Amino acid sequence: MKNRILFSLAIFSMLIAYFIGVSVGKQGISYALDVTQGELAFNHLKRYRVIKEDLESGCLEEALEKLSFYVDEQMMLLAEYVQHHKVEAINSYIAKRDDTLLGQLKSYEIDWKKEWVEKKCQEI
Structure with missing residues (x-):
């Protein structure tokens, strides 16, 4: 007991x-x-x-250049998840919201060594 x-x-x-x-x-x-x-x-x-x-x-040119850089950075980050981590929940989330993006990410070139110099806006 x-x-x-x-x-x-x-x-x-x-x-x-x-x-x-x-x-x-x-x-x-x-x-x-x-x-x-x-x-x-x-x-x-x-x-x-x-x-x-x-x-x-x-400064439209500078703004567009910054946007292009930021989009590329986010594309590389997402491409890394899609290509290397292969988390199905992320793939499903992307595919549900943008039917072409997942395909782009699967072949997107990931190059974290890219250099970019941010141009400062010179007021007109």
Whole structure:
């Protein structure tokens, strides 16, 4: 009888420890996702503001060049996921929202060594 009680307490303790661990793990993942989303939103906002300023100053060429660079950068990032990581959830997400993009990404050239010098807008 005593062994059964000790065994039950041990199992109960392990279950409590497991559920506490799962809860703490979820909080850590949630925090990391929040930080990542916040950083992405901030960086995109910064880029959009620079392009908006260029357009408002009449610097169409500079704005288009920045947009081209940013699009290429995002294409390479997505192409890397499609070509190397092969995460089906990402492929499905892309295919559902843009029926031609997934095909483009499968053959997109990934070259992270590309250099680009950002041209500053010279107000007209």
